[in-house]
Amino acid sequence: MFAVAVLVAHKLRAGWRGWTGLALIIALAGGAVLTAAAGASRTNSAYPRFLSQSPASDVLVSPTNSGDLSYDDAVGTLAGVAASAPVAGINVIPVNAKGVPVNGAIMFVPPDGRYARTMDVPRMLAGRLPSQDAPQEIAVDQIAAQRLRLHVGSVLRMAALNSSNHVRPLTEHVVGVLVTRGSVVPVTYIDQVPQIMGSLALFRELGPAYVGFDGVYVKLKPGASVAAFTAAAQQLAQRYPATGKQVFVADEATQAATIERAIRPQAVALALFALALALTALLIIGQAAARTLLTATQDNGTLAALGMTRRQLFTASMTETAAATVAGALGAVVIAIAVSPLTPIGPARLAEPDPGIS
Structure with a gap:
């Protein structure tokens, strides 16, 4: 084995250009394949x-009908x-400097501060959620940010309308841009409308007179039936005339x-691209490895005449190839990690909860 080690070290030094070239090809091709394959998995699992x-x-x-919100609290006890x-959705719309509505939007607030903090927590693209005690702070989804040309630090003039048709002007400061579960791929009309999130303090300041609609998001216990819960919720409503x-x-x-089905084609496309790239890479790497090995074995006849056995020569050749392969594989992993922030792709990029290096 000592003779094999000496021979491998000598051949790697003498033919370092060829082996380095092979390692680089493996690194680049392998990195591209790993990036596409990992990107497909990341895209498919993001949502x-x-x-x-x-x-x-x-x-x-x-x-x-919009009630007194006590029904929503009672649903949580079912x-x-x-x-x-x-x-709660409140009757507040964006307006221009003259008080004219500038775009359709839905404004919602958490009546008790739990929504968006303990359940259905959005992904923040920038900034933060409105503070619970700050009635002048709002956060907007990415659709509202695009259509209303808003960003963190923007000031948005709004008008609130109560049940008596009294209009109250508001000046709100955007402190966050977020992605909700529905805005990743808007599949309903409500999801397509710009959404603005207000604070608990704003809800308390305006009061029930400005509530346009209300609801409650529910997380069921494992094994609980949606059908049984629906029947219980309908029955409970009989006790709340409002x-x-x-x-x-x-x-x-x-x-x-529906959203996962909309995202899946991009993940499948990446996976198929990774497969095609892998097959192409195998052909290229195989040819490059064969040429490099052929060059490295040109003096095997002389080495055999000096006493080296066929097994030793074969072991030396495989060790050289393994060294280049391992170096290339490590390089492929480094490349895939370095470019991983480019994935996921498409709408899944909005949903990715852990963007960046992966």
């Missing part, structure tokens, strides 16, 4: 991981409910499945 880290609700319960987070005694229950698994 489920986003929902898991939120943590995402299972159903949304919304009364037909059997099968693990957690709940009420939300709801209109009718509620709409949305199974949010349907929305999640």
Whole structure:
């Protein structure tokens, strides 16, 4: 084995250009394949991981009529409910300097501060959520940021309308730009509308007279049936006349499945690209390795005449190839890690809860 080690060291020094070239080819080709394959996996899993880290609700319960919000609190006590987070939509719209509405938007607030903090926590693209005690702070989703040309630090003039048609001007400061579970791939009309999140302090300042709609997001216990919960929620509404005694229950698994189907083609495309790239890389690397080995074995006849066995020569050749392969593989991993911030692609990029190096 000592003779083999000496021979390998000599050949690597003498033919370092060829072996270095082979290692570079392996690194570049392998890095591209690993990047595409890992990117496909990251793209496919981004939205489920986003929902898991939120943590995402299972159903949304919304009364037909806007009530006094006590029904929303009562829903959280139903059997099968693990957690709940009420939300209220308030009649507030963006306006220009003359007080004229500039764009359609939905403004919602957490009546008790739980929504977006303990459940359905959005991903922050910039800034932070509005402070609980700051009525002049808002956060906007990326759709609102684009359409209304807003960013962290922007000032947005708004008008609030109560049940008596009294208009109250508001001046709000954007402190965050966020992505909600629905804005990743807007599949409903509401998801397509710019959304603005206000603070608990703003809700308390305006009061129930400005509430346009309300609902409660619910996380069910493991094994709990959506159908059974829906029946219980409908029955509970009979005890709260302000709801209109009718509620709409949305199974949010349907929305999640639709969004995942919209993202999947890009993940599949990346996976197929990785496969095609891998096959091409194998051909290129195989030819490069064969040429390098052929060059390195030109003096095997002389070495055999000096007493080296065929087994020793074969072992030396494989060791040289292994050295270049290992170096190239390590380089491929480094390249894949370095360019991993380029993935995921498409809408999954918005949902990725851990962007950057992976």
